[in-house]
Amino acid sequence: xxxxxxxxxxxxxxxxxxxxxxxxxxxxxxxxxxxxxxxxxxxxxxxxxxxxxxxxxxxxxxxxxxxxxxxxxxxxxxxxxxxxxxxxxxxxxxxxxxxxxxxxxxxxxxxxxxxxxxxxxxxxxxxxxxxxxxxxxxxxxxxxxxxxxxxxxxxxxxxxxxxxxxxxxxxxxx
Amino acid sequence: xxxxxxxxxxxxxxxxxxxxxxxxxxxxxxxxxxxxxxxxxxxxxxxxxxxxxxxxxxxxxxxxxxxxxxxxxxxxxxxxxxxxxxxxxxxxxxxxxxxxxxxxxxxxxxxxxxxxxxxxxxxxxxxxxxxxxxxxxxxxxxxxx
Numbered sequence: 001x002x003x004x005x006x007x008x009x010x011x012x013x014x015x016x017x018x019x020x021x022x023x024x025x026x027x028x029x030x031x032x033x034x035x036x037x038x039x040x041x042x043x044x045x046x047x048x049x050x051x052x053x054x055x056x057x058x059x060x061x062x063x064x065x066x067x068x069x070x071x072x073x074x075x076x077x078x079x080x081x082x083x084x085x086x087x088x089x090x091x092x093x094x095x096x097x098x099x100x101x102x103x104x105x106x107x108x109x110x111x112x113x114x115x116x117x118x119x120x121x122x123x124x125x126x127x128x129x130x131x132x133x134x135x136x137x138x139x140x141x142x143x144x145x146x147x148x149x150x151x152x153x154x155x156x157x158x159x160x161x162x163x164x165x166x167x168x169x170x171x172x173x174x
Numbered sequence: 175x176x177x178x179x180x181x182x183x184x185x186x187x188x189x190x191x192x193x194x195x196x197x198x199x200x201x202x203x204x205x206x207x208x209x210x211x212x213x214x215x216x217x218x219x220x221x222x223x224x225x226x227x228x229x230x231x232x233x234x235x236x237x238x239x240x241x242x243x244x245x246x247x248x249x250x251x252x253x254x255x256x257x258x259x260x261x262x263x264x265x266x267x268x269x270x271x272x273x274x275x276x277x278x279x280x281x282x283x284x285x286x287x288x289x290x291x292x293x294x295x296x297x298x299x300x301x302x303x304x305x306x307x308x309x310x311x312x313x314x315x316x317x318x319x
Contacts, residue, residue: 093307099309099310142290148281149279151279156312158293159294160309162298163297163307166307167307
């Protein structure tokens with residue numbers, strides 16, 4: 001089957017850093033004072049949305065980028081799981097990324113996907129490549145975050161990717 | 175608020191303990207009978223010893239007095255069995271991962287980049303002690319969300 005390009009996943013974005021701020025406050029972290037502006041209790045109008053987009057903080061933009069990268073990785077995983085031998089080995093990685101999206105208060109589009117590969121071996125190569133790209137994004141974002149709490153979270157997510165990639169099967173059926 | 179020097183000192187204290195405990199674990203492990211564990215312990219010992227020495231230099235360069243090793247450390251329990259040594263090493267490395275994650279949050283620039291690398295290295299080392307991939311290595315506060 002040829003590779004089939006599909007629309008990239010869409011992820012909720014604006015609330016991500018705001019949600020993280022709440023998390024940090026609950027956790028009592030001493031670096032939770034610099035994450036983002038307070039959330040409005042009212043739903044945004046189109047004008048509000050436009051204004052808030054332009055007022056995005058650097059950390060909010062960073063989380064946007066990370067959620068985009070997570071969405072792409074989830075799409076690659078979803079496509080790879082069309083290959084039956086990869087379903088079980090990829091399940092922990094899928095679960096981890098969904099939690100990563102959740103803690104950033106993003107919303108993943110479960111129907112979005114990446115090209116479906118002809119066989120499991122090709123899909124596994126694509127997953128490995130996608131995960132390494134995601135890890136690079138997370139490491140870079142952790143380095144650039146203004147908030148120490150956000151940096152710590154993103155660095156932890158990069159370490160999770162490191163662990164999950166290390167235990168991926170070396171070859172299909174291994 | 176935790177300063178960079180404070181975070182570096184905390185990391186150094188953890189490295190002193192890691193060097194001691196890995197040395198102890200290595201001395202209780204037979205290279206012939208348990209080559210895989212021995213090699214993993216040796217690699218971890220050398221990594222943490224190198225990191226300890228680097229930290230001492232970094233802290234001194236910041237005009238602070240590097241924290242010294244404790245006169246003695248309480249050995250982990252269960253070192254008489256292979257499983258106990260694996261467990262002790264895994265717990266130790268998880269503790270180091272938490273320390274590195276805190277260092278990430280307390281630093282900026284090149285020092286933070288280095289801490290991110292250390293966290294990733296510790297996470298990888300956990301696997302050599304029979305650890306399983308985690309969702310938030312070094313950041314347990316997110317685990318139950």
